[in-house]
Amino acid sequence: MYDVLDVQDYRSHGPSLLHSMFEAPRMAAELASFATAYPLLRRAPRGDGHPVLVLPGFLAGDDSTAVLRRYLNAQGYRALPWLMGRNNGSQRIQQRLGRRFMRLIVAYKGGISLIGQSLGGVFARELAREFPEHVRQVITLGSPFGASGADNTHPVVGNLFERVSGQSVRDMKARLGEQDSRAPIPVPSTAVYSKSDGVVHWSSCLEYHGPQSQNIEIIGSHCGMTTHPGAVYVMADRLAQPANEWQHFIAPARLRQWLLPKAASPGTHESNNPGEARQDAGDTSPEPTTR
Secondary structure, eight states: OOOOBSOSOOOOOOOOHHHHHTHHHHHHHHHHHHHHHHHHHTTSOOOOSOEEEEEOOTTOOGGGGHHHHHHHHHTTOEEEOOOSSSOOOOHHHHHHHHHHHHHHHHHSOSOEEEEEETHHHHHHHHHHHHOGGGEEEEEEESOOTTOOSGGGBOHHHHHHHHHHHSSOHHHHHHHTTOOOTTSOOSSOEEEEEETTOSSBOGGGGOOOOBTTEEEEEESSOSTTTTTOHHHHHHHHHHHTSOTTOOOOOOOOGGGBTTTBTTSOOTTOOOOOOHHHHHHHTTOOSOOOOBO
């Protein structure tokens, strides 16, 4: 099973200034690498036609996920946009998302997979908690669902979130019930993260490794995860699994070391637990007790 924290707060640093400075050029490079790797990515496991709802990050819209959705459609899925303009993180837009998901439940029979970039992944996990019987699996891309406050993000982004959404991170967590946001959700979940993330601290993007949950590290930026070849391959592999037959990801040999340095390989057990992440980040706060 997985560990459950008894403490409420995680204290970790914000992202590296150097990584933040080079976020934009790295994102452009990842888009270019996606175009180069596209013929190989088309050889990834193909889909069974089930719907996949793709949720954009903070202040992003469906244009930010268009390339990924086109790829998923080509792989045999029904990749769906969220159709709500820019994601401002407000309570109102979360309510609208809940209503849209209920309409999708009626329109599509069977489970719906959810992919969320950054804040979109936080929302995807909440949908899975509310509608577990209708969510096939969740994949998050650099989503800081374990953040305890704005200090886990770049200061500009943290301040902008509070101004635009009308709420603080703590306010949002309180409204969602203060549940242990790192605990695996009641459906299979994969958390993709990068230690060179320039927007959020990578340790806030991890959940506890469990029978139906896994953290997978890539080497890349925050904003470019939807076109990062390694992340895209992970998504294709995860989505292609038959319903109710989810297994932990094992990276092909050609993707290890370079694109997926911490993805599990045959004969190894991948942990990537938040407690370990806090130590790697140089956090000197008391280690949380577990039960």
